[in-house]
Amino acid sequence: MNMKKIFNIKNPFLYATTATLYIVAIVLIINVINILLPKDNIITPMVVLGLLVLSVATMGFLFLSEPIRLYIDNKKQEAFSFFVKIVGFFACFVALFLILLFVV
Numbered sequence: 001m002n003m004k005k006i007f008n009i010k011n012p013f014l015y016a017t018t019a020t021l022y023i024v025a026i027v028l029i030i031n032v033i034n035i036l037l038p039k040d041n042i043i044t045p046m047v048v049l050g051l052l053v054l055s056v057a058t059m060g061f062l063f064l065s066e067p068i069r070l071y072i073d074n075k076k077q078e079a080f081s082f083f084v085k086i087v088g089f090f091a092c093f094v095a096l097f098l099i100l101l102f103v104v
Contacts, residue, residue, distance in 0.1 A: 010066060012082055016089030019062045026055065063087070 037044075063086055070079035 012085035013089050015062050015066065015086045016093060019059055019090055020093040022058055
């Protein structure tokens, strides 16, 4: 497999990897903040809700932007296939996290 194909923006593995890295970064940031800040704070629920909205928007973009573009370009089968591949790769990452949860 050549490097140009791996780093092609139309690579569903790249979209799933980006979503996974986003989750890892958010969890690491939350762990650091959890150590540094007091637990009982009125701002905490606001931050959590804001983070939820940001995460939904980010994941929506990562999972749907390319499939919607393909669908609009009248490539319906390719759009569906691309979306399923992104979800499939992401499911593999989630399965990997689950395995790590039981191993570590």
